[in-house]
Amino acid sequence: TILLPYEKMREVTKTVLYDNEDPPQHWHTYLEKVKASAETIGYPIFIRSDEASNKHDWVHSCYVEKPEDLEAHMFNIVEFVEMQFLSDLVLRGFIVREFMELDVRFTAFNGFPVAREFRFFVKGGRLQCWHPYWFPSAMVEPSTEDYISILAEMENLPETDLEILTGYAEKIAGVLNGYWSIDFCQLADETWAMTDMATGNQSYHFTRCQHTPEQQKEDYPDPYEDTWKRQKEERKALQEKWAVKTP
Ligand SMILES: Nc1ncnc2c1ncn2[C@@H]1O[C@H](COP(=O)(O)OP(=O)(O)O)[C@@H](O)[C@H]1O
Ligand SMILES: [Mg+2]
Incomplete structure (x- = not known):
């Protein structure tokens, strides 16, 4: 870097x-x-x-x-x-x-490689909660129809990895005061890299998490909602409604 x-x-x-x-x-x-x-x-x-x-x-x-x-x-x-x-x-x-080779499962948006990433929240040096970084309602134009089941499988974080990442998160938070979110992604060789941090109060939490601020619950959809499918259907309905009828 x-x-x-x-x-x-x-x-x-x-x-x-x-x-x-x-x-x-x-x-x-x-x-x-x-x-x-x-x-x-x-x-x-x-x-x-x-x-x-x-x-x-x-x-x-x-x-x-x-x-x-x-x-x-x-x-x-x-x-x-x-x-x-x-x-x-x-x-x-x-x-x-x-450029790190991530453990990529499919692409979304503009060719973005979706891999296993997790967000850990630490407050006062201790782990508060963690959740997957990617989820269905965040997806736009996924490269596979199957993306929801792939995401569900990607969400599994084995106990050993959870221990490693909790250790990393608390170590990083140990040198900083306050409330932080810390993002980790898994590389193709299965090791982990920390890519990003932000202040905890300004970071997205899963809306189902007990630590999520009320305002965020109102602002964001349920992470497991299939918004991409809904958007596609809405777009199709609009296209049909406004389609030029050729005589
Ligand atoms: N060095 C890198 N090599 C490959 N992919 C990366 C690298 N750094 C970040 N990424 C990927 O890009 C995403 C966004 O990077 P990040 O630095 O967190 O930017 P932002 O603050 O815009 O989210 C990460 O979640 C990860 O998937
Ligand atoms: Mg980021």
Whole structure:
């Protein structure tokens, strides 16, 4: 993982996205630094900004196969951050990571590889609860019809793995105060990697969990609801309703 802080992102965002002009010279200097980091790590690479990866746009955002794609993928993330103006996302730089081969079961969204990931909540240094990271209501355009049963199977976390991840989560939380969510994903070789953390109060909990804030229960559907199937049916009904009737 290589962190590349960049203080002039606001200026570049304004120039490129709002004024439709070429980026200033310091952007090109920064881009060369990101490229050099990617070269050191080796393609494909995983990129993200300090606060977001726009993972749902996978093949156009965080997953980068070659140097020629880097700038466009970075601007995809810049635009994503800019579109989140209702939240307080900002962009203070990019992060280049070695691309890890996950234990992928199918893809969803824009080619995103869905693998076994779990979210652990720790409060005051102790495990509060944990749940799978992926679930039916989060899925959009899964690559297989069978995704609900595959997700159900992926949710099984053997006792030994639960012990390992609880150990990791409490160790990480031990050096930080407060309330945190910590995400772990399983690699193809069955080991675990920590990929992300966020403050506990701002992290999604399974709505069936006893620790879920009331507001979240209202805002999100039941994780086991098959929303993708419902959306498909609604879309089909709309298409039929508005279909142009050829004489
Ligand atoms: N280095 C990596 N190699 C492969 N996949 C990764 C890597 N880092 C993250 N991912 C995948 O991308 C997802 C999003 O990454 P993350 O850093 O958590 O971004 P975000 O904050 O946008 O969720 C992870 O849940 C994981 O599935
Ligand atoms: Mg994440």
